Amino acid sequence: MTTEKTAEKKPEYIKVDIARPRAYRWSSGRHLGKLYREALDNKRLVTNRCPKCKELLWPPAGACGRCNVEAGEDWVAMSDKGTVIQYTYLVFPLWDPHYGDRLANPYPTATIKLDEGVFLVHFLEEKDPEKLKKVKRVQAIWKEEGRGRGLADILYFRTIDE
Amino acid sequence: MGNRVAIVGIGQTYHKSNRKDVNQQEMVGEAVRAALADAQMKAKDIEAVFTANMETFENIFLPDEMMADEMAAFMKPGLKVGTGGTSGASVVEEGFHFVASGLFDTALVIGFEKQDCGDTTAAITAAVTPVWGKGVATGAIGEFAKQALTYMEKSGAKEEHAAMVRLKADKGACRNPYAHLRLGLKSIKEVLDSGYLVWPLRFLDFCPQSVGACALILASEHKAKKIAKKPVWIADVITVHQEPFRAGSFGDPTGKEEYTQDIAADRLYKRNGITNPIKDICMAEIYEPSNWEEMSHYEHLHFCPKNEGWKMVEKGITEMEGAFPVNPSGGVIATNPIGATPTIRVAEAALQVRGDAGEHQVTRDVHTALATALGGPNWTVATLLRRSL
Numbered sequence: 001m002t003t004e005k006t007a008e009k010k011p012e013y014i015k016v017d018i019a020r021p022r023a024y025r026w027s028s029g030r031h032l033g034k035l036y037r038e039a040l041d042n043k044r045l046v047t048n049r050c051p052k053c054k055e056l057l058w059p060p061a062g063a064c065g066r067c068n069v070e071a072g073e074d075w076v077a078m079s080d081k082g083t084v085i086q087y088t089y090l091v092f093p094l095w096d097p098h099y100g101d102r103l104a105n106p107y108p109t110a111t112i113k114l115d116e117g118v119f120l121v122h123f124l125e126e127k128d129p130e131k132l133k134k135v136k137r138v139q140a141i142w143k144e145e146g147r148g149r150g151l152a153d154i155l156y157f158r159t160i161d162e
Numbered sequence: 163m164g165n166r167v168a169i170v171g172i173g174q175t176y177h178k179s180n181r182k183d184v185n186q187q188e189m190v191g192e193a194v195r196a197a198l199a200d201a202q203m204k205a206k207d208i209e210a211v212f213t214a215n216m217e218t219f220e221n222i223f224l225p226d227e228m229m230a231d232e233m234a235a236f237m238k239p240g241l242k243v244g245t246g247g248t249s250g251a252s253v254v255e256e257g258f259h260f261v262a263s264g265l266f267d268t269a270l271v272i273g274f275e276k277q278d279c280g281d282t283t284a285a286i287t288a289a290v291t292p293v294w295g296k297g298v299a300t301g302a303i304g305e306f307a308k309q310a311l312t313y314m315e316k317s318g319a320k321e322e323h324a325a326m327v328r329l330k331a332d333k334g335a336c337r338n339p340y341a342h343l344r345l346g347l348k349s350i351k352e353v354l355d356s357g358y359l360v361w362p363l364r365f366l367d368f369c370p371q372s373v374g375a376c377a378l379i380l381a382s383e384h385k386a387k388k389i390a391k392k393p394v395w396i397a398d399v400i401t402v403h404q405e406p407f408r409a410g411s412f413g414d415p416t417g418k419e420e421y422t423q424d425i426a427a428d429r430l431y432k433r434n435g436i437t438n439p440i441k442d443i444c445m446a447e448i449y450e451p452s453n454w455e456e457m458s459h460y461e462h463l464h465f466c467p468k469n470e471g472w473k474m475v476e477k478g479i480t481e482m483e484g485a486f487p488v489n490p491s492g493g494v495i496a497t498n499p500i501g502a503t504p505t506i507r508v509a510e511a512a513l514q515v516r517g518d519a520g521e522h523q524v525t526r527d528v529h530t531a532l533a534t535a536l537g538g539p540n541w542t543v544a545t546l547l548r549r550s551l
Contacts, residue, residue: 086308089361
């Protein structure tokens with residue numbers, strides 16, 4: 001077997017500064033692009049429906065994998081209310097590698113079932129671990145400024161009484 | 163079915179959090195040389211080389227670019243495989259397919275990961291496309307935390323059961339010289355006293371970030387019979403793929419969709435005449451990033467009825483001396499060099515079939531063994547090994 005050598009020299013580190021940030025130019029595409037547009041312009045979540053099984057595709061997609069058919073343009077505007085299915089929260093700090101935001105600690109995230117039946121993972125406004133246990137019905141709170149990041153145009157989901 | 167294929171050489175590195183004494187290619191070389199020595203073969207005997215690694219976890223594109231020499235691939239054909247967490251099992255499947263096709267008589271398959279070069283959780287979070295599914299920034303851990311909570315609520319399992327799984331893993335790891343975390347845990351309390359990482363997952367409930375590599379040498383039937391004293395036959399390999407982020411997580415919290423593990427197990431057992439998995443199969447090495455996940459996988463792989471995974475733990479059935487040992491090596495929760503992790507599952511299952519697992523050899527005679535892999539995108543790969551054809 002391979003074994004660790006005991007007399008290991010103390011490692012010497014060479015620090016290299018990389019001056020230029022990486023630039024990405026992702027395409028949202030024809031179907032996801034519609035979701036981005038609607039979120040940006042109208043603070044609204046939309047998706048398309050499979051013409052065969054009539055299930056909502058989520059995220060919006062060009063084809064239905066179950067039916068193996070092209071999905072087409074049967075668009076549905078969804079409510080931004082839903083039910084929390086499961087949640088968790090970070091106990092150690094993390095950062096968002098895309099936008100460089102530092103995440104609060106703890107920061108609850110949840111799997112939310114929208115009233116139309118599709119699921120998404122998003123943040124919850126409620127941070128109290130005890131109150132979190134009771135969170136069921138939630139509604140999206142949209143960002144007023146800086147939209148254009150698709151689902152991230154929603155700041156978080158707020159508890160509602162229903 | 164094509165030609166029969168056997169594992170004739172097994173090699174892995176020891177595992178640690180940090181290896182500043184080697185770079186990626188030197189680390190891979192250690193596993194390759196160990197596999198060649200085990201098979202009593204020379205580098206020139208290898209016809210094709212297949213590799214698996216989580217690209218971008220170490221912040222490099224084409225990590226195998228520098229490795230042709232160390233992995234015995236100079237001027238030879240080969241491929242790199244990337245299927246997320248399952249890559250290390252997909253690479254075994256890839257080698258299996260090529261040798262079964264008759265194209266090659268020998269193939270070397272390698273899984274490797276040098277996590278001390280990068281930031282895995284940041285890479286997982288970043289690797290999710292920014293146009294969809296980005297944003298919750300908990301890496302893989304957040305998903306497994308939610309699954310743990312779901313499992314707890316649905317099955318009635320207690321934190322004590324998860325702690326028992328952790329103790330079982332550590333017991334195996336302490337007997338496995340290749341394992342990374344060998345903690346010498348003594349009590350359930352010790353596990354339950356460890357702090358939370360991502361609620362409700364504790365520090366000791368989740369796998370470490372390991373550095374290591376694992377290499378297997380595959381050979382066709384006529385070659386294997388000529389060169390190997392104890393060939394381990396790959397009876398079957400199956401992959402089931404599901405687009406994961408439609409539900410926003412691995413599997414589906416609502417039970418609306420079937421888990422890929424269920425489908426993979428159903429199909430694999432059916433086409434191999436397995437009617438009672440824990441009787442017909444002798445042991446399993448499964449991909450359990452957390453102790454909670456292990457109990458859930460018992461159910462999805464049909465080792466027990468739904469919501470009874472924790473009862474198998476309570477009864478000690480999956481202990482090393484139990485009727486159906488699972489992860490005697492210590493499993494993923496003890497050692498997780500991601501690209502190598504599923505390759506290690508196959509390697510450890512093969513060592514059990516050979517009877518060469520040393521101090522962590524299970525009590526039960528192992529003529530048939532199962533190795534699984536789990537990854538996002540939501541793939542399951544399952545490999546069935548047998549001692550005889």
